[in-house]
Amino acid sequence: MWDLLSAILIKNGFxxxxxxxxxxxxxxxxxxxxxxxxxxxxxxxxxxxxxxSAYVGGAVTGGTSGIADIAIFSGVALLGGTMFRxxxxxxxxYGADLKAIKHxxxxxxxxxxxxxxxxxxxGALVAVAFGYRDPVDISTIGAGAATYIVGPVTxxxxxxxxxxxxxxxxxxxxxxxxxxxxxxxxxSFIGLDNPRSAMVYGxxxxxxxxxxxxxxxxxxALLPYGAMTATFYTGVGCLxxxxxxxxxxxxxxx
Amino acid sequence: xAIYGAALLAFxxxxxxxxxxxxxxxxxxxxxxGGVGIAMMLLIMLSNIKSPYFQLKPAxxxxxxxxxxxxxxxxxxxxxxxNVFSAVSSSAVAMVAGVLAVLVSFALVPTIxxxxxxxxxxxRSEPRQ
Numbered sequence: 001m002w003d004l005l006s007a008i009l010i011k012n013g014f015x016x017x018x019x020x021x022x023x024x025x026x027x028x029x030x031x032x033x034x035x036x037x038x039x040x041x042x043x044x045x046x047x048x049x050x051x052x053s054a055y056v057g058g059a060v061t062g063g064t065s066g067i068a069d070i071a072i073f074s075g076v077a078l079l080g081g082t083m084f085r086x087x088x089x090x091x092x093x094y095g096a097d098l099k100a101i102k103h104x105x106x107x108x109x110x111x112x113x114x115x116x117x118x119x120x121x122x123g124a125l126v127a128v129a130f131g132y133r134d135p136v137d138i139s140t141i142g143a144g145a146a147t148y149i150v151g152p153v154t155x156x157x158x159x160x161x162x163x164x165x166x167x168x169x170x171x172x173x174x175x176x177x178x179x180x181x182x183x184x185x186x187x188s189f190i191g192l193d194n195p196r197s198a199m200v201y202g203x204x205x206x207x208x209x210x211x212x213x214x215x216x217x218x219x220x221a222l223l224p225y226g227a228m229t230a231t232f233y234t235g236v237g238c239l240x241x242x243x244x245x246x247x248x249x250x251x252x253x254x
Numbered sequence: 255x256a257i258y259g260a261a262l263l264a265f266x267x268x269x270x271x272x273x274x275x276x277x278x279x280x281x282x283x284x285x286x287x288g289g290v291g292i293a294m295m296l297l298i299m300l301s302n303i304k305s306p307y308f309q310l311k312p313a314x315x316x317x318x319x320x321x322x323x324x325x326x327x328x329x330x331x332x333x334x335x336x337n338v339f340s341a342v343s344s345s346a347v348a349m350v351a352g353v354l355a356v357l358v359s360f361a362l363v364p365t366i367x368x369x370x371x372x373x374x375x376x377x378r379s380e381p382r383q
Contacts, residue, residue, distance in 0.1 A: 021327045043326045043329075047330055050332075051333045051338050054335060054336045054338040055339050058337060058340065064340065065337070066335040066336050068335040076331050076334050079328060080330070080331030080335045084324075085332050086271075088325040088329075090263060090270070091297075091318050091321035091322035091324075092322045093293075093295075093297050094297055094301055094322060096298055098299075101298075104370075105370075106369055107367060107371070110369050118359060122351065122355045122358050123355055127347060130347040141348075142351075144351065145355040167344075168348075170340060170344035170345065170352075171348040171352045173340060173352070174349055176341075177341050178353060191363065191364050192363060196367055197364070197367040200367045204366065205359055209333075209336070220325065220326060227290060227294070228294055231274075231288050231291040234286070235274070235278055235281075235285050238285040
């Protein structure tokens, strides 16, 4: 019985993924209405439960793809993969306000550069505080605090060891998970309620998955603005971290 | 037909990702530079064309609206496939670096939002509930 069912779920993985996520959404919106009277948004609960299920998947299988490492849930990886994520994010731009984007253009551009610089500096300072003295190690960990793509790209370019690169990926993962969970909690304190601040927020945070999850849980109408700037961040980070930022670190550590 | 909207959306994505890759190549980084952002700008521009020959009918726009409405479930699926176990059980240096980077970045959102803002800053800084 179970063998037959699990074989069907694995064979039709993508469809099984739709059922899994659909159930998770329904359950989350029910929890939101029943126990919080809608104060905690259903999508915020759904993302929280998604992260929780990812933790369980990782703990049970020891894999790196969360719940998708359990064979019957493998379709979740396709549904939540980069291809569909980017496709859906771009779709939200349909009907976005072009005037608002132009109006916040300068602040958006500044936020991307400021975001890379700040996250790198914070990560580098933490590395120094933990006793790292090699400029390559410091820069790789700093780059990881930008995003979990900038970290390994920088580490590879500078010839960092694989354990330092793993550390930089971990720092980026912590950042992306915390942005998803933290954004709805801090939104009202940082004025995240209009297209302008959403663009600045996207540029400062830079992690596309963090920003996509954070804005989904806060106000989905703000997503196109945040995603627009966030997608430039990783490119700018890969440009600055192994070059000017590394040279600066090396000069400071001598 | 819904496929017209979906195909337009797909065309924008592929074009944007291609331009983003070319940009990355030009500045010499092995990463996509703003591919999704470029695709979004392209979609906004194409959907704003006011030409009788190029007008997205409501039935065609439904092909875009569907994917837009799937964004939250897709993000939930994305959350469910993250390597949360490794993030939670990572070493102290990765944890502290990640957490501090987020906190400092959050704190700077209001400051940078004021750059180039022509509307009165006093009324903007009031919390709007």
